[in-house]
Amino acid sequence: MKLFRILACTAVIAALNACATATSPAMQKLYAVETDPINHWPAQNQKNLTVLQNDFVAHYQANYANSDVGSDYADLVICDLSQERALDIAGISPDMINPASPADGNVKNESTVTYEPMTIRSTTAGCAALANVEMHVEPNMVVNLKRLPYDFSYPVYMSGSYTKHTRNKVNINNKWRTSDLGIARVSVKRYRTRSEISGFPYQQTSWEHSQTLKQGDVDISRFKEQPMFIITYFSADNDDYKNITLFRQTMTNKTGNNITMRWTNGDDFMTRTWMRNGTILTQKNGKQSGLFVVPMGDQPSHVYCKDEGVSVQYFRMDGDYDCVAANESEFGQDGVYMDPILRIRKSLPQTTTPTPAIAMQASAPANPTNPATAQSDTNTVSDTASECGKAYAARKACEKLPGDPFGLSLKLCLSQVKKNFGGLNCPLSF
Numbered sequence: 001m002k003l004f005r006i007l008a009c010t011a012v013i014a015a016l017n018a019c020a021t022a023t024s025p026a027m028q029k030l031y032a033v034e035t036d037p038i039n040h041w042p043a044q045n046q047k048n049l050t051v052l053q054n055d056f057v058a059h060y061q062a063n064y065a066n067s068d069v070g071s072d073y074a075d076l077v078i079c080d081l082s083q084e085r086a087l088d089i090a091g092i093s094p095d096m097i098n099p100a101s102p103a104d105g106n107v108k109n110e111s112t113v114t115y116e117p118m119t120i121r122s123t124t125a126g127c128a129a130l131a132n133v134e135m136h137v138e139p140n141m142v143v144n145l146k147r148l149p150y151d152f153s154y155p156v157y158m159s160g161s162y163t164k165h166t167r168n169k170v171n172i173n174n175k176w177r178t179s180d181l182g183i184a185r186v187s188v189k190r191y192r193t194r195s196e197i198s199g200f201p202y203q204q205t206s207w208e209h210s211q212t213l214k215q216g217d218v219d220i221s222r223f224k225e226q227p228m229f230i231i232t233y234f235s236a237d238n239d240d241y242k243n244i245t246l247f248r249q250t251m252t253n254k255t256g257n258n259i260t261m262r263w264t265n266g267d268d269f270m271t272r273t274w275m276r277n278g279t280i281l282t283q284k285n286g287k288q289s290g291l292f293v294v295p296m297g298d299q300p301s302h303v304y305c306k307d308e309g310v311s312v313q314y315f316r317m318d319g320d321y322d323c324v325a326a327n328e329s330e331f332g333q334d335g336v337y338m339d340p341i342l343r344i345r346k347s348l349p350q351t352t353t354p355t356p357a358i359a360m361q362a363s364a365p366a367n368p369t370n371p372a373t374a375q376s377d378t379n380t381v382s383d384t385a386s387e388c389g390k391a392y393a394a395r396k397a398c399e400k401l402p403g404d405p406f407g408l409s410l411k412l413c414l415s416q417v418k419k420n421f422g423g424l425n426c427p428l429s430f
Helices: 010-014 025-031 051-064 083-092 123-131 340-347 376-399 407-419
Strands: 107-109 112-115 120-121 136-138 146-147 156-172 175-198 198-212 228-234 241-249 254-265 268-274 280-284 291-294 299-305 312-319 320-327 336-338
Touching: 051 175, 051 198, 051 228, 051 241, 083 120, 083 156, 120 123, 175 291, 299 320, 299 340, 336 340
Parallel strands: none
Antiparallel strands: 107 156, 112 156, 120 156, 136 146, 156 175, 175 198, 198 228, 228 241, 241 254, 254 268, 268 280, 280 291, 291 299, 291 320, 312 320, 312 336
């Protein structure tokens, strides 16, 4: 599956002319090293995962230090498969790693990927089945995930590497700016086997390591590049829960455990992720849905409400993870919330000089105010609004980076937005 990968969004930032000193408290916190205990998990009340978490810890302690995913796969035979087929089975095919960007989007993918030979091992019967098996597709933000069918019964070991030069063009203020995010070599090992856990007949363990070969527009040399360890547990056919993924990763020097659950609710395919920092994100059929909780350090968390990927301006919480729309006239009543981005616009004083609107999609914000036409205090408000608009457009551009099925590029991208705009009084989910 996935681990939520890191590396991007930088020319966007470089073009926005904001800076933070390396000695500022915000930058010190960004670069600070934090490591959670291996048995520490994000709080959630959706499903008891104690058995799975204990199994994850046992596998991690047995294999992570060896940069491996098991030991008994050496007895499997090497399958005679084409490179294209092998990449599909491993989940790192070009359409997963480097998909084309939408024609009408504000981010254009100009990345390139080269592959080293991929090795697939299984039993003799398993190799024959792999040659013709139809991959299962799961809805997912940015790019859908491809997997072997949940009930594929043969053991499969996958090992390979690819090198990606991540380059994008991003539309900011109606100008296309090139973002070179550097070159990285990603090594992948996966091992799908039968599970000994009741209700989860199969599991797949993954080890992934991204190594920067050439830095891009942003200096990331102070971020440690630690391998990621992931186990996805596949449930029985009659279970609403399709799979549960536990993973441990290091993002901007912060190491900890994370959880993703996938299940069906009627005709809808649901995905929910709990991150170590307290972020909670839900998807319905591959689009962001429900409450989106973003921790803000020492400040209260920002809470958004999403409906099919669109922000709901006024809403009520419905339990821990869902929300329902409310009328603007209800705002001020107990339990009625306003979208944090909308709050920016509402809080800015009205002036004779048009205040730049905050972009509500990943598009360019309005043109900034001409300082010659307003008083000094009005300029300050307008400049802040303009910078907030730029920051929000940059953040939304991060969310739409192509070729980032595991979310790693998104993480670094957001950290760079925070680095450049963290000093603004903007309620943004950096």
